[in-house]
Amino acid sequence: MNIRLFSHLSIISMLLILSGCASDEAYDKAGAEKQYDAAKQKINLGQYNAAAFDLEKFSATFPYSSYATKGELLRIFSSYRGGEYILTETLSNSFIERHPKHKHVDYAKYMLAMSFYMQRTTKEHDQTHNKNAINNFDRLIKEHPASKYAKDVKPRIQKLYNTIGEHELEVGKYYFDRDRYVAAANRFQKVVKEYQTTSAIEESLYYLAASYAEMGLAKDARQMATLLRHNYPNSSWSSKAEDFL
CATH class of the missing domain: 1.25.40 (Serine Threonine Protein Phosphatase 5, Tetratricopeptide repeat)
Known part of the structure; x- marks a missing residue:
C-alpha cells in the first residue's frame, strides 16, 4: 500500500475514533x-x-x-x-473519605452529624448516637468554622449534652439507691467535670455531696455542698444540701 495513502487512512481512522469518543462523551x-x-x-x-x-x-x-x-x-x-439515617451516615462517610477537599465536603460532614442527631436517644438509653453527633458537630465547627452549616449546631450540641448529663445523673442515682456510693460518686463527678453547663449539674452536686457523706468523707461532702450553694443559691438542691455543711 502506498505510504501516503496508509498515512491518510490512519489519520481518518484516528479522527473517526476521536469523533466517536466525543459523541459518547456528549451522550453520557x-x-x-x-x-x-x-x-x-x-x-x-x-x-x-x-x-x-x-x-x-x-x-x-x-x-x-x-x-x-x-x-x-x-x-x-x-x-x-x-x-434513612443509617444510609445517610454511610453515604456521608464515603463522600468525606473520597472527596476530602471538595468544596461541599462541609455539607457531607454536617449531614453525617445530623444522621446521628436524628437517631439520638433519651436519657434512659445508650448515649452512643448522642456522643457521635457531638463529635461530628465539633469536627464541623473545628474544620469549617466559616461554613453556613456550622452556624446552627451549638443549640443542638447543648441539647445533646443535657441528655448525656441527665443519663449520667440517672445512672448515678441508680447506684446511690443501691448503696453503691463509690460507683455513684464516679457518675456524679463526671457530670460536674464534663457536663457542668447542663441541666443535671445542680442535682448531681447534691448527690455527689450525699455520696461523700455516706462514705464518711465529711470534708468532701461539705466542699460539694458549699459549691452548690455558692453557684446555685436559689436551687432547691442547695437547701437540701445544708445537712452536709
Missing part, C-alpha cells in the same frame, strides 16, 4: 444530566426514597460524569429527608 453528559434532573424532580415532589434509589443507579451508570459528585450529594440529601 446528556444522559447524566437527564437522570440527575429526573431525581431532582422526584425530590421536589417529596419522593425522597425513590430519588435515593434512582441516584444509586445513577452513580453506577455515570461514575465519571461531571454530575457524579452532585449525584452523591443529592443522594445524601434524599436519603436523609426520606428518614
Whole structure:
C-alpha cells in the first residue's frame, strides 16, 4: 500500500475514533444530566426514597460524569429527608473519605452529624448516637468554622449534652439507691467535670455531696455542698444540701 495513502487512512481512522469518543462523551453528559434532573424532580415532589434509589443507579451508570459528585450529594440529601439515617451516615462517610477537599465536603460532614442527631436517644438509653453527633458537630465547627452549616449546631450540641448529663445523673442515682456510693460518686463527678453547663449539674452536686457523706468523707461532702450553694443559691438542691455543711 502506498505510504501516503496508509498515512491518510490512519489519520481518518484516528479522527473517526476521536469523533466517536466525543459523541459518547456528549451522550453520557446528556444522559447524566437527564437522570440527575429526573431525581431532582422526584425530590421536589417529596419522593425522597425513590430519588435515593434512582441516584444509586445513577452513580453506577455515570461514575465519571461531571454530575457524579452532585449525584452523591443529592443522594445524601434524599436519603436523609426520606428518614434513612443509617444510609445517610454511610453515604456521608464515603463522600468525606473520597472527596476530602471538595468544596461541599462541609455539607457531607454536617449531614453525617445530623444522621446521628436524628437517631439520638433519651436519657434512659445508650448515649452512643448522642456522643457521635457531638463529635461530628465539633469536627464541623473545628474544620469549617466559616461554613453556613456550622452556624446552627451549638443549640443542638447543648441539647445533646443535657441528655448525656441527665443519663449520667440517672445512672448515678441508680447506684446511690443501691448503696453503691463509690460507683455513684464516679457518675456524679463526671457530670460536674464534663457536663457542668447542663441541666443535671445542680442535682448531681447534691448527690455527689450525699455520696461523700455516706462514705464518711465529711470534708468532701461539705466542699460539694458549699459549691452548690455558692453557684446555685436559689436551687432547691442547695437547701437540701445544708445537712452536709
